[in-house]
Amino acid sequence: MKRTLLLAAFLLLACDQQTTNLVFNTQNIADQKFVMQADMNVFVDDSVPVDSLESMKTSLRLIVTSSLLMAYDDSSARFEIKVDSVEYTSDKRSVEEYRYVEQYLSSQNFQFKIAKDGLMSEPVMDNYVSHPESNELEIAKLFLKIQPVFPGKPVRVGESWERQHAITGENNEQIVVYKNFTLEDVFNRSGVLLAKIRMNMRYKQVSNNPQIKMTSEDFIVGSGFLLFNVTMGVVEESVLEVNGKVNVSDKYSEEEIPKLRVIQKLKLRSFV
Amino acid sequence: MKKSLFFFSVLFSLTWAEVPFPVIESGKVVLTEKNSPYLLETSVVFSGTDTLIIEPGVQVFMMPYAKLLLRGSVQILGTEKKPVVFKSLDTTESWSGVHFVSNTAPFYVKNLVVENAFRNSVTQSGGVFESVQFINNYYGLWVNSSNQVYLKKCSFSRNRFALSVGAGSVNVDATDIVGNVFGLYVEKGGKFLGNLQLIKENLEANVRKESDELAGKGKRVSTSVWHRIESGF
Numbered sequence: 482m483k484r485t486l487l488l489a490a491f492l493l494l495a496c497d498q499q500t501t502n503l504v505f506n507t508q509n510i511a512d513q514k515f516v517m518q519a520d521m522n523v524f525v526d527d528s529v530p531v532d533s534l535e536s537m538k539t540s541l542r543l544i545v546t547s548s549l550l551m552a553y554d555d556s557s558a559r560f561e562i563k564v565d566s567v568e569y570t571s572d573k574r575s576v577e578e579y580r581y582v583e584q585y586l587s588s589q590n591f592q593f594k595i596a597k598d599g600l601m602s603e604p605v606m607d608n609y610v611s612h613p614e615s616n617e618l619e620i621a622k623l624f625l626k627i628q629p630v631f632p633g634k635p636v637r638v639g640e641s642w643e644r645q646h647a648i649t650g651e652n653n654e655q656i657v658v659y660k661n662f663t664l665e666d667v668f669n670r671s672g673v674l675l676a677k678i679r680m681n682m683r684y685k686q687v688s689n690n691p692q693i694k695m696t697s698e699d700f701i702v703g704s705g706f707l708l709f710n711v712t713m714g715v716v717e718e719s720v721l722e723v724n725g726k727v728n729v730s731d732k733y734s735e736e737e738i739p740k741l742r743v744i745q746k747l748k749l750r751s752f753v
Numbered sequence: 754m755k756k757s758l759f760f761f762s763v764l765f766s767l768t769w770a771e772v773p774f775p776v777i778e779s780g781k782v783v784l785t786e787k788n789s790p791y792l793l794e795t796s797v798v799f800s801g802t803d804t805l806i807i808e809p810g811v812q813v814f815m816m817p818y819a820k821l822l823l824r825g826s827v828q829i830l831g832t833e834k835k836p837v838v839f840k841s842l843d844t845t846e847s848w849s850g851v852h853f854v855s856n857t858a859p860f861y862v863k864n865l866v867v868e869n870a871f872r873n874s875v876t877q878s879g880g881v882f883e884s885v886q887f888i889n890n891y892y893g894l895w896v897n898s899s900n901q902v903y904l905k906k907c908s909f910s911r912n913r914f915a916l917s918v919g920a921g922s923v924n925v926d927a928t929d930i931v932g933n934v935f936g937l938y939v940e941k942g943g944k945f946l947g948n949l950q951l952i953k954e955n956l957e958a959n960v961r962k963e964s965d966e967l968a969g970k971g972k973r974v975s976t977s978v979w980h981r982i983e984s985g986f
Contacts, residue, residue: 573983
């Protein structure tokens with residue numbers, strides 16, 4: 482009995498001390514398909530009755546294929562995301578506009594460089610001519626937002642780390658996104674080692690455009706989790722809810738625009 | 754007989770083959786009538802330091818969702834007899850449109866016909882459209898965040914939304930907006946400076962003002978602000 486208890490205590494201790502190396506596969510990975518769901522709800526941030534609330538709801542569903550283009554000696558790689566299909570709706574656009582948005586999003590294939598810790602850089606669109614002044618949507622931004630960044634060293638369950646990366650805004654302004662992660666669990670499912678990771682993020686919306694500005698006084702915050710396939714070195718699933726208050730102003734407009742609260746829900750899931 | 758027919762058809766196709774839209778070299782592109790018609794297959798962007806000059810009589814055919822994004826100096830110089838034409842290659846498909854985004858140099862566009870685009874736009878720019886025809890586009894012309902845009906002797910017909918004015922203003926002179934679904938749409942913060950009498954016989958409405966529509970519903974946020982947040986967040 483004593484021996485069994487001792488063994489159990491030893492195993493418990495051993496598991497507790499076990500570390501997991503969270504590393505993206507950047508060297509020999511086959512094409513992967515993902516489904517990305519991005520829902521946005523925006524509403525006027527003041528106290529008015531719910532039935533007269535001004536709001537916007539949009540929904541975007543993408544199926545994309547991620548392909549390894551080039552593996553580099555420093556363990557980083559260049560990937561390409563190709564858009565296979567797009568479904569879009571918004572209660573602030575017409576059906577003809579849905580189709581137009583779907584068409585231009587379907588041509589927004591893009592490439593990026595990724596380090597083995599997940600840090601993405603140099604995102605470039607393949608053939609797409611971006612026109613942010615006309616409020617065109619960009620899918621690369623969604624992937625950058627939900628992308629995890631690992632600590633670059635083995636971690637234990639319960640351990641946290643913070644990483645930051647820059648997202649280039651529409652006028653080339655650099656938005657620094659601070660992401661905080663905690664490894665919550667590591668488990669085996671059908672012979673595959675999975676890591677469950679909690680993800681929190683915060684950033685300030687900034688704008689260099691002197692004519693039209695969208696900024697946030699406080700941090701925009703996000704929280705969610707991801708399931709990382711440690712065996713394969715790929716994200717299996719990721720969920721992130723981003724929430725913040727923004728101010729919009731236009732140099733040529735005399736209108737006073739109320740502060741608006743934005744809730745964005747992003748879900749990324751690997752399949753096939 | 755067969756041989757001469759074949760020869761004739763080859764000659765005909767060679768004569769009418771579209772020239773690919775030229776690559777921007779040394780910061781300048783000149784489209785000439787001699788090389789016309791041109792074909793724009795995907796999209797092209799002229800940076801703030803590039804110049805586009807189009808001579809009279811030039812036709813540019815657009816593939817579906819082709820986009821012409823002009824951030825630099827633009828001179829489109831059609832004449833009454835030899836207008837410049839931008840239209841889709843397949844008239845059943847629309848193309849993205851021509852977009853003027855230059856706060857460095859004012860554009861000058863004369864005797865141009867723009868057909869079958871989803872949306873043509875001017876943002877954060879100034880310039881002159883003279884004798885320009887906007888035909889059968891979804892948004893004929895959308896002017897936003899600009900207050901130095903002049904429309905002179907232009908016409909809008911068979912567009913879904915003929916002229917939309919976002920934040921800023923548009924100066925309009927002797928311009929007909931007739932036979933569209935919606936004539937003029939003035940977004941909240943926008944100003945139309947011109948003769949409203951020339952906006953007539955549009956199917957659903959001649960003039961709509963977003964501020965009136967919002968006030969009627971007790972709302973304050975314009976569509977462009979919603980779209981702005983959606984794209985910028």
